[in-house]
Amino acid sequence: MKLSLSQILYVFLVFVASSCATQKNESEQKNFQQAVAKAHSRLEALVKKDVPSVNVLMKTPKGEFFYSSVGKSGKQVGKNDWFRIASNTKNFTATAIVKMMQDGWLNIDDKITQNIPGTNIPYTSDEPELQFPHRDLITIKELLQHNAGVYDLSNDTSQFNVDGKTYTDDILEKDPLHRITTEECLKVLKEKNLTYGLPNTVYHYSNVGYYILGDIISKVYSVKSGTKKSYADYLHDYITGPNSKVPLKVRFVDSPIEQTLPDPQVVGNIHFNGESYPVEKENISGNVAGGNGIGSMEDLSKYVSTLFSGKNVLNQKSIELLTKSYGAKQDKEKYALGTVTFPGLGYGHHGTLAGCMSEMMYDPETDISVVILIPFYDISNMDILIQSHDMMKTVAMEARKSVGY
Secondary structure (H helix, E strand, O other): OOOOOHHHHHHHHHHHHHHHHHHHHHHHHHHHHHHHHHHHHHHHHHHHOOOOOEEEEEEOEEEEEEEEEEEOOOOOOOOOOOOEEEEEEEHHHHHHHHHHHOOOOOOOOOOOOEOOOOOOOOOOOHHHHHHHOOOOHHHHHHOOOOOOOOOOOOOOOOOOOOOOHHHHHHHHHHHHOOOOOHHHHHHHHHHOOOOOOOOOOOOOOOHHHHHHHHHHHHHHHHHHOOOOOOHHHHHHHHOOOOOOOOOOOEEEEEOOOOOOOOOOOOEEEEOOOOEEEEOOOOOOHHHHHOOOOOHHHHHHHHHHHHHOOOOOOOOHHHEEEEHHOOOOOOOOOOOEEOOEEEEOOEEEEEEEEOOOOEEEEEEEEOEEEEEEEEEOEEEEOOHHHHHHHHHHHHHHHHHHHOOOO
């Protein structure tokens, strides 16, 4: 069939437009890769060591950008590779609690000593040996925003330690297959009279506070279902599993035997006292609700973007509840209910565990999600570790700028 002049011109213009779009996309991808590579170099200059890789997955209205910048001793990471998502788990926990409130199962303003709505069963056990300081005054909300005053046995050695190690590190060093329970931790808080102070008077990050939330989720779900349920059961059934609104392959490990990741996996690296230690096995079963999640960069991107855009399990009222700053922490990162507000970058969380630093964030204003994974950190110098973690926010900002945002 012979084409008319106007038809030929139309085809030509379509071809030119398509070619220009392709060239623009390639240019933006190149700019994105350069931004990630430069961030990798700056991190190595900061820690004065080879960093195996810096990996960034960014999804924008323009499309998806992913790059794994590899160091001398590293190997390329894929966006679907498994890693321990660490404290990013806390945002899943907060989502579960707020979802339960949305469904009328609990109220975050309840004291943790009150009964589960419609029952005579308290949220937390009332055995005498579990009566840790200020327990009767603490609300579920205060646990979520880290201002309940609950002492952190997994990160803090200031009030109690064992030969300079945290309680949990000491226990796992002695018995790598031990499953640290919430009850066990609360007994230590009671016995040693450990506390950061009265609730709602001081902000202090606390994994133990989130262990309590994990037990509350398990208990409430068990009551509602009429059978024994775990934290992992609720997350699978309502937040991440195949029957959830946005299915993910994220799982929450609660067995001390499950210490290795599925393949393909990311091997984390911890540097300490001049030596680097690859982390291929790790017992994270004691971090229920605070850091026991495993998943991929793709999973976190899908989760954080759908959650804060209202396309997941929470309605708009619940999202506002999750992200509102209640004054628990007033600085460059405001901590709401299991959610960090990153100025200019949106909402999400971060995590550090088993040789991996990671961060997930989503900005509803621009519809941009960024997930960063760095399978390395140095615990020889805590100031450097904090600066390394802070650098991820700079990486996210520069990644956005590299493609015109």
